[in-house]
Amino acid sequence: MDVSVSMSGIAKRFGTVRALAGVDFELRPGEIHALLGENGAGKTTLMNVLYGMFPPDEGSVALGGREVRFRSPQDAIAARIGMVHQHFMLVPTLTVAENAVLGERGGRLLRRRELAAVSARLGELAERYGLDVDPQARVWQLSVGEQQRVEVLRALYRDARVLILDEPTATLTPIETERLFPKLRALAAEGASIVFITHHLWDVIDWADRITVLREGERVGTLRPADSSPEELARMMVGRDVRLMRVVAGDAAPVDEPPTSPPKHDSDAAAPTLAVSGLNARGDRDTVALHDVSLSVAPGEILAIAGVEGNGQPELEETLAGLRTPEAGTVRLEGRDVTRADPAERMRLGLGLVPSDRYRRGLIRELSVADNLAFDRLGGAPFGSEWRLDRKAVASHAAELIERFSIRVDSPDQLAGTLSGGNAQRLVLARILSRDLRCLIAAQPTRGLDVGAIEFVWEQLAAARDRGVAILLISTDLDEVMSMADRCCVMYRGRLVVDWSRELLDREKVGLAMGGATNGAPPEPARSAT
Amino acid sequence: MAVSQAAARPLWLPPRSRGLKAGLSSLGALALSLVVGGLLIVIAGGEPVSAYSSLIDGAFGSPYGIGQVLVLAVPLLIMGLGLALAFRGRVYNIGAEGQLFMGALASGAVAIFLPVGVAPVLIAVSIVAGVAAGAAWGGIVGVWRARWGVNEVITSLLLNFVAILIFTWFVRRPLRAPGSPDLQGRAIDPDAVLPTLPDVAVHIGVFVAIALVPLAAYLMASTPFGMRVRMMGFNAEAARTAGVRSGRMVIGLMLISGGLAGLAGSLQILGVAGRLDLGISQGYGFTAIVVALLGRLNAWGVLLAALFISVLQSGGQAMSVTEGLPYAIVLAIPGVFVVFLLIADRLARG
Numbered sequence: 001m002d003v004s005v006s007m008s009g010i011a012k013r014f015g016t017v018r019a020l021a022g023v024d025f026e027l028r029p030g031e032i033h034a035l036l037g038e039n040g041a042g043k044t045t046l047m048n049v050l051y052g053m054f055p056p057d058e059g060s061v062a063l064g065g066r067e068v069r070f071r072s073p074q075d076a077i078a079a080r081i082g083m084v085h086q087h088f089m090l091v092p093t094l095t096v097a098e099n100a101v102l103g104e105r106g107g108r109l110l111r112r113r114e115l116a117a118v119s120a121r122l123g124e125l126a127e128r129y130g131l132d133v134d135p136q137a138r139v140w141q142l143s144v145g146e147q148q149r150v151e152v153l154r155a156l157y158r159d160a161r162v163l164i165l166d167e168p169t170a171t172l173t174p175i176e177t178e179r180l181f182p183k184l185r186a187l188a189a190e191g192a193s194i195v196f197i198t199h200h201l202w203d204v205i206d207w208a209d210r211i212t213v214l215r216e217g218e219r220v221g222t223l224r225p226a227d228s229s230p231e232e233l234a235r236m237m238v239g240r241d242v243r244l245m246r247v248v249a250g251d252a253a254p255v256d257e258p259p260t261s262p263p264k265h266d267s268d269a270a271a272p273t274l275a276v277s278g279l280n281a282r283g284d285r286d287t288v289a290l291h292d293v294s295l296s297v298a299p300g301e302i303l304a305i306a307g308v309e310g311n312g313q314p315e316l317e318e319t320l321a322g323l324r325t326p327e328a329g330t331v332r333l334e335g336r337d338v339t340r341a342d343p344a345e346r347m348r349l350g351l352g353l354v355p356s357d358r359y360r361r362g363l364i365r366e367l368s369v370a371d372n373l374a375f376d377r378l379g380g381a382p383f384g385s386e387w388r389l390d391r392k393a394v395a396s397h398a399a400e401l402i403e404r405f406s407i408r409v410d411s412p413d414q415l416a417g418t419l420s421g422g423n424a425q426r427l428v429l430a431r432i433l434s435r436d437l438r439c440l441i442a443a444q445p446t447r448g449l450d451v452g453a454i455e456f457v458w459e460q461l462a463a464a465r466d467r468g469v470a471i472l473l474i475s476t477d478l479d480e481v482m483s484m485a486d487r488c489c490v491m492y493r494g495r496l497v498v499d500w501s502r503e504l505l506d507r508e509k510v511g512l513a514m515g516g517a518t519n520g521a522p523p524e525p526a527r528s529a530t
Numbered sequence: 531m532a533v534s535q536a537a538a539r540p541l542w543l544p545p546r547s548r549g550l551k552a553g554l555s556s557l558g559a560l561a562l563s564l565v566v567g568g569l570l571i572v573i574a575g576g577e578p579v580s581a582y583s584s585l586i587d588g589a590f591g592s593p594y595g596i597g598q599v600l601v602l603a604v605p606l607l608i609m610g611l612g613l614a615l616a617f618r619g620r621v622y623n624i625g626a627e628g629q630l631f632m633g634a635l636a637s638g639a640v641a642i643f644l645p646v647g648v649a650p651v652l653i654a655v656s657i658v659a660g661v662a663a664g665a666a667w668g669g670i671v672g673v674w675r676a677r678w679g680v681n682e683v684i685t686s687l688l689l690n691f692v693a694i695l696i697f698t699w700f701v702r703r704p705l706r707a708p709g710s711p712d713l714q715g716r717a718i719d720p721d722a723v724l725p726t727l728p729d730v731a732v733h734i735g736v737f738v739a740i741a742l743v744p745l746a747a748y749l750m751a752s753t754p755f756g757m758r759v760r761m762m763g764f765n766a767e768a769a770r771t772a773g774v775r776s777g778r779m780v781i782g783l784m785l786i787s788g789g790l791a792g793l794a795g796s797l798q799i800l801g802v803a804g805r806l807d808l809g810i811s812q813g814y815g816f817t818a819i820v821v822a823l824l825g826r827l828n829a830w831g832v833l834l835a836a837l838f839i840s841v842l843q844s845g846g847q848a849m850s851v852t853e854g855l856p857y858a859i860v861l862a863i864p865g866v867f868v869v870f871l872l873i874a875d876r877l878a879r880g
Contacts, residue, residue, distance in 0.1 A: 344773035361771045366764040375761055376772040378754035389752050
């Protein structure tokens with residue numbers, strides 16, 4: 001059998017953490033090969049080894065039967081391997097063409113004529129593979145989907161025959177995802193080998209030729225989608241049976257009346273726990289990020305804010321939590337105006353935030369798990385007083401929450417930075433849900449988590465809702481929105497564009513609205529291409 | 531990626547190498563810096579072994595020598611503790627020198643003019659005035675940063691010069707010693723002069739300094755305030771999200787570190803100079819930064835670092851006299867030490 005890449009017995013440790021323990025991986029020309037596994041299973045590490053980011057501790061890599069040792073990604077690129085990282089490696093202020101040649105030519109400036117040649121070649125490639133991107137466009141002007149195409153294009157420009165994509169669907173709209181895979185298929189048809197890393201079962205089932213599942217640094221198996229089922233794959237990933245929640249919607253009762261009325265304000269009878277009206281805020285680059293956002297969440301209700309990344313969700317999250325000052329509008333918590341209150345004051349009034357960036361906002365890596373579970377409530381009972389921190393109380397509090405939220409730790413004194421993504425999120429949830437909450441802002445609570453952890457987070461959110469907490473769920477994950485929402489708004493370019501109740505929720509419509517289409521109209525054309 | 535994370539790690543947490551390994555790397559760095567110091571001595575035409583032995587002799591050879599080490603250690607220790615606390619919260623107060631001088635000015639003015647006949651009361655009031663003035667001078671910087679996000683490194687650094695100029699003006703003009711032509715300020719009320727221990731000639735401020743060490747250690751490790759400071763230092767965003775009021779914390783840390791610098795200035799006036807005098811600090815506010823870093827922002831570490839540096843500096847003066855070597859060599863050693871220490875940390879991280 002023809003083999004383009006063969007990795008055997010790859011082992012890699014980071015300090016005391018075993019990332020890979022003797023993994024074999026094989027790639028054939030013309031195939032789309034999915035690398036599936038939970039967070040921390042070693043998928044990205046394995047591909048980073050192939051891409052020359054770091055050498056393996058043990059094992060060997062062979063290309064077309066010849067053993068290779070890459071000392072850097074440069075070597076890998078020279079060997080025609082390309083990688084599209086989860087977080088794009090593009091310079092926003094440069095054009096697509098400039099980005100494509102970046103790092104190629106020892107720092108010399110490109111002459112205009114050369115750049116024109118580069119653009120022409122990029123245009124040609126773009127046309128051939130249907131990756132429509134304008135080579136002259138500056139990267140900051142492009143949407144996330146377009147930027148991803150630029151990354152793919154750049155790899156092709158460098159003649160990649162092996163293309164690695166790390167979580168390519170994580171930041172795309174459902175529509176963009178559906179557009180990406182046929183293009184990868186076309187590439188593979190020309191003999192390229194494509195690896196995509198994912199923890200989304202559905203991507204895998206629909207698009208991969210072969211699937212390799214990793215768990216805890218070991219290869220569980222390699223199989224074809226036709227020979228498997230989602231349940232089996234989930235079991236292989238997690239190592240136990242998992243209740244899968246692929247969503248009800250889509251098959252739900254058809255809706256005649258498209259309820260695309262603007263978001264209703266204050267119309268509900270029950271006094272809302274969270275009431276926001278006319279909120280305007282600017283983003284970090286001083287662009288207007290929130291336009292006249294109004295919403296209300298009743299006790300015991302989950303209002304989902306669906307939307308593709310980059311439409312104002314972080315600003316909404318921050319403004320509601322008191323981390324960003326709005327330019328106009330009011331935020332009320334149980335009737336009390338908290339528009340100007342700081343985070344501490346809002347927390348005192350019963351607001352909790354599960355931040356979208358759990359490592360930047362949710363926890364402190366350098367502190368122990370026990371400290372992380374208590375640090376938002378120090379200075380009073382049961383943790384001593386302002387003058388004394390009761391370490392014993394902190395420890396017993398930690399033991400209790402670790403048990404209740406099944407956080408997997410060796411010891412409560414372990415640094416929080418050593419936890420895997422799913423466990424880190426359990427820790428954040430444990431701290432926040434153990435507060436006396438009235439209202440919870442859960443921003444991207446399952447981003448980057450594996451199936452098992454997602455299940456856990458959803459259960460916890462549902463339990464909080466059932467206790468009467470008003471929950472605002474900000475999510476880019478359509479599955480999550482469809483499974484959790486009692487009501488759903490879609491956020492598009494800083495505005496809330498629709499407000500649907502559970503019965504009226506329809507997967508297709510929400511997906512379209514996330515792309516900017518409401519009322520059945522086609523999406524607004526994006527700035528340049530598409 | 532891994533590299534940038536390691537580089538961003540605060541200084542006082544040598545990852546995966548606490549305890550023995552950190553101790554060994556510190557000792558290695560110390561040995562290397564003494565070797566470099568020896569080389570400098572050779573270059574200056576001296577003989578390292580006899581130079582170092584005269585340094586040791588100067589520092590420990592007589593009760594007076596030991597006393598001088600302690601007297602010098604007092605301001606370094608007091609300021610080093612305050613700076614260590616502030617640095618833990620990533621509040622980089624570079625203005626201890628200026629805060630010391632403002633504390634000295636206020637404390638001296640009280641000790642000159644306040645008509646209280648009772649010595650302990652006069653001393654207490656004078657010290658409180660010094661602490662308050664230092665705290666205020668630091669607090670301004672804290673307010674600027676908390677309100678308008680002005681970088682405290684720049685403002686606190688520049689305020690040093692303002693403070694020293696204000697102090698100088700007072701010493702030259704309104705508070706000049708009567709009949710004195712040069713830069714001598716007025717002598718303080720004899721009642722305000724701190725008692726001195728016999729033989730060693732150490733003022734009793736040394737007890738204050740020593741008592742502050744366990745206090746600071748407790749504050750850093752065992753209070754909610756100390757935890758919040760660490761939270762800010764490790765991850766200011768997460769701290770803010772968890773309800774830590776960062777503005778207040780910044781102001782608080784500037785007040786504390788400024789107040790301690792003011793205390794150091796006050797003790798220099800009442801215990802060492804006995805008058806308003808520009809010579810009360812030879813850049814001690816800056817040396818205290820090195821003390822805080824060498825002590826790894828740990829209270830007990832700061833104690834060791836303050837003693838180490840004052841042995842070097844105090845003994846070094848004796849060395850430069852007996853061996854005819856430039857004093858600057860001695861001043862170079864702690865600097866070289868810090869550099870080696872940082873390199874050793876980096877290597878220990880792998």
